[in-house]
Amino acid sequence: xxxxxxxxxxxxxxxxxxxxxxxxxxxxxxxxxxxxxxxxxxxxxxxxxxxxxxxxxxxxxxxxxxxxxxxxxxxxxxxxxxxxxxxxxxxxxxxxxxxxxxxxxxxxxxxxxxxxxxxxxxxxxxxxxxxxxxxxxxxxxxxxxxxxxxxxxxxxxxxxxxxxxxxxxxxxxxxxxxxxxxxxxxxxxxxxxxxxxxxxxxxxxxxxxxxxxxxxxxxxxxxxxxxxxxxxxxxxxxxxxxxxxxxxxxxxxxxxxxxxxxxxxxxxxxxxxxxxxxxxxxxxxxxxxxxxxxxxxxxxxxxxxxxxxxxxxxxxxxxxxxxxxxxxxxxxxxxxxxxxxxx
Amino acid sequence: xxxxxxxxxxxxxxxxxxxxxxxxxxxxxxxxxxxxxxxxxxxxxxxxxxxxxxxxxxxxxxxxxxxxxxxxxxxxxxxxxxxxxxxxxxxxxxxxxxxxxxxxxxxxxxxxxxxxxxxxxxxxxxxxxxxxxxxxxxxxxxxxxxxxxxxxxxxxxxxxxxxxxxxxxxxxxxxxxxxxxxxxxxxxxxxxxxxxxxxxxxxxxxxxxxxxxxxxxxxxxxxxxxxxxxxxxxxxxxxxxxxxxxxxxxxxxxxxxxxxxxxxxxxxxxxxxxxxxxxxxxxxxxxxxxxxxxxxxxxxxxxxxxxxxxxxxxxxxxxxxxxxxxxxxxxxxxxxxx
Numbered sequence: 001x002x003x004x005x006x007x008x009x010x011x012x013x014x015x016x017x018x019x020x021x022x023x024x025x026x027x028x029x030x031x032x033x034x035x036x037x038x039x040x041x042x043x044x045x046x047x048x049x050x051x052x053x054x055x056x057x058x059x060x061x062x063x064x065x066x067x068x069x070x071x072x073x074x075x076x077x078x079x080x081x082x083x084x085x086x087x088x089x090x091x092x093x094x095x096x097x098x099x100x101x102x103x104x105x106x107x108x109x110x111x112x113x114x115x116x117x118x119x120x121x122x123x124x125x126x127x128x129x130x131x132x133x134x135x136x137x138x139x140x141x142x143x144x145x146x147x148x149x150x151x152x153x154x155x156x157x158x159x160x161x162x163x164x165x166x167x168x169x170x171x172x173x174x175x176x177x178x179x180x181x182x183x184x185x186x187x188x189x190x191x192x193x194x195x196x197x198x199x200x201x202x203x204x205x206x207x208x209x210x211x212x213x214x215x216x217x218x219x220x221x222x223x224x225x226x227x228x229x230x231x232x233x234x235x236x237x238x239x240x241x242x243x244x245x246x247x248x249x250x251x252x253x254x255x256x257x258x259x260x261x262x263x264x265x266x267x268x269x270x271x272x273x274x275x276x277x278x279x280x281x282x283x284x285x286x287x288x289x290x291x292x293x294x295x296x297x298x299x300x301x302x303x304x305x306x307x308x309x310x311x312x313x314x315x316x317x318x319x320x321x322x323x324x325x326x327x328x329x330x331x332x333x334x335x336x337x338x339x340x341x342x343x
Numbered sequence: 344x345x346x347x348x349x350x351x352x353x354x355x356x357x358x359x360x361x362x363x364x365x366x367x368x369x370x371x372x373x374x375x376x377x378x379x380x381x382x383x384x385x386x387x388x389x390x391x392x393x394x395x396x397x398x399x400x401x402x403x404x405x406x407x408x409x410x411x412x413x414x415x416x417x418x419x420x421x422x423x424x425x426x427x428x429x430x431x432x433x434x435x436x437x438x439x440x441x442x443x444x445x446x447x448x449x450x451x452x453x454x455x456x457x458x459x460x461x462x463x464x465x466x467x468x469x470x471x472x473x474x475x476x477x478x479x480x481x482x483x484x485x486x487x488x489x490x491x492x493x494x495x496x497x498x499x500x501x502x503x504x505x506x507x508x509x510x511x512x513x514x515x516x517x518x519x520x521x522x523x524x525x526x527x528x529x530x531x532x533x534x535x536x537x538x539x540x541x542x543x544x545x546x547x548x549x550x551x552x553x554x555x556x557x558x559x560x561x562x563x564x565x566x567x568x569x570x571x572x573x574x575x576x577x578x579x580x581x582x583x584x585x586x587x588x589x590x591x592x593x594x595x596x597x598x599x600x601x602x603x604x605x606x607x608x609x610x611x612x613x614x615x616x617x618x619x620x621x622x623x624x625x626x627x628x629x630x631x632x633x634x635x636x637x638x639x640x641x642x643x644x645x646x647x648x649x650x651x652x653x654x655x656x657x658x659x660x661x662x663x664x665x666x667x668x669x670x671x672x673x674x675x676x677x678x679x680x681x
Contacts, residue, residue, distance in 0.1 A: 083353060085350060085670075
């Protein structure tokens with residue numbers, strides 16, 4: 001089996017602090033060597049042959065899937081980097097502040113060479129605590145970047161009051177129910193909290209449980225204070241739906257086992273018909289007659305699923321499924337999910 | 344004979360006198376093997392600060408060009424002497440191709456391609472493109488340059504200093520590009536496991552699909568009667584006689600059903616035969632339509648499999664070099680096999 005190099009995608013609006021973080025990754029002694037793909041050399045303080053400029057070329061794939069776009073320049077650059085075996089341990093890809101993260105993420109699923117030689121580790125979004133609410137008002141990309149993230153670095157927390165910070169964090173949690181959120185000043189964070197996260201590794205999605213929808217008791221109070229929030233749910237409910245003008249998230253759960261055939265048909269139909277509006281989906285599912293947990297994830301129309309080990313003995317076998325996207329029909333998703341449940 | 348050069352074999356070529364094999368590697372070195380003293384092994388020269396990304400014989404017999412991620416296109420002589428042909432700073436030189444008979448050299452970096460004529464000291468012609476270059480190929484007569492990119496292939500007259508190209512449009516990302524030996528067909532490999540081709544004489548174009556894997560290599564038979572390609576578990580050969588491949592089925596040889604895909608193909612310089620390398624490191628020589636396949640390299644069972652990344656024949660056709668992504672290089676002398 002070919003060794004797969006982990007790739008972290010770094011997004012965030014202009015001025016959020018991406019360059020600060022990049023310079024830290026490049027200069028700090030953390031025992032790992034990174035190849036870094038930047039969109040501009042501008043403020044990168046390090047001159048290294050492992051820092052490469054990208055052109056941000058988004059290509060459509062001719063596979064009949066309209067939302068299937070990839071970054072052609074990344075395929076070329078990473079292909080070139082991979083010929084230098086042993087010179088680096090991981091790759092960090094910076095996107096421009098205006099970039100849609102989907103083509104970057106899809107590159108690692110749609111291109112065969114990338115799939116074979118690399119593994120997408122996580123999408124890391126740096127958010128400026130002071131300005132993010134304004135950015136969400138004036139630019140759709142800001143919501144995309146938050147919705148897409150596996151890890152949110154809530155930066156510049158020293159520039160806001162505790163109340164403002166709590167409001168920002170509620171908003172982030174509402175847009176993206178599964179990301180880990182870390183509060184930072186000047187992006188000061190231990191790099192092991194943001195690198196090597198395994199966010200796209202089906203076997204490790206299970207380990208993301210605390211942030212992943214999971215703990216309704218703790219996160220329940222995060223909802224319901226926002227006037228946009230249509231939260232119907234507390235600890236016993238089956239659906240949690242957040243909606244505003246920027247982004248929807250729909251979280252579904254059930255204690256009833258799912259019919260594997262019905263679930264498969266339904267989820268494929270949802271992705272085929274609604275894929276362009278679904279940014280990310282993740283699920284941990286209890287399929288009838290299966291002892292192992294079935295783990296599922298999707299980026300737009302691209303999806304993968306696999307059994308990922310047995311249910312922990314103490315856990316309830318609750319199926320959980322989260323969709324993040326635009327203009328999601330929460331009721332239809334709820335009904336569809338319910339129709340997959342065994343009687 | 345086999346050697347472990349320990350870095351991705353990016354390019355390989357034999358000198359016109361069939362005496363030397365020269366390779367460029369992912370660690371930035373160029374390695375030279377004198378076939379009259381193969382037991383002495385490869386001589387290694389450090390050329391690029393990073394790695395080599397592309398490689399071609401230079402227009403001067405015996406010398407070679409390597410382009411690297413240090414932004415340099417470097418001419419390397421057999422004794423390791425170097426001359427910097429181009430320096431683009433932080434940009435990578437990703438493609439290079441040459442036509443020794445007419446003296447043209449072309450190279451590319453990102454969205455720019457450059458053409459150098461035979462005359463020393465002239466500045467290169469710079470061709471600015473809308474999207475990045477996927478591949479470069481000069482036609483057999485040495486008059487035209489094909490540049491593949493996103494959504495089209497453009498054909499430029501090499502001798503012209505300016506002028507609009509002839510565009511061959513087709514939606515999608517075009518990667519490798521090649522010409523048929525008669526210069527009438529241009530064929531590209533695409534991002535989506537397919538080939539696209541154009542017949543220049545009447546503007547017809549065609550698509551060849553059904554590949555299980557990305558097509559990383561393609562090679563026309565010496566006389567142009569078929570085009571051999573990788574990307575499947577057997578070597579796929581499309582007929583190019585009698586009006587081209589439109590509506591015809593390919594013939595195939597070698598490989599195992601659902602086995603590892605073919606990653607490199609190269610037509611023999613004289614005979615009707617194709618060398619093919621696979622993702623598991625295996626190398627064979629065969630003919631389309633024939634079940635007789637000659638195994639050339641069979642990787643040891645306990646060895647980590649590594650895909651064949653390059654193949655090179657000596658011009659006399661007596662020897663074949665196969666290099667892998669892991670840096671293993673095999674040279675086979677066919678005269679000793681018969």
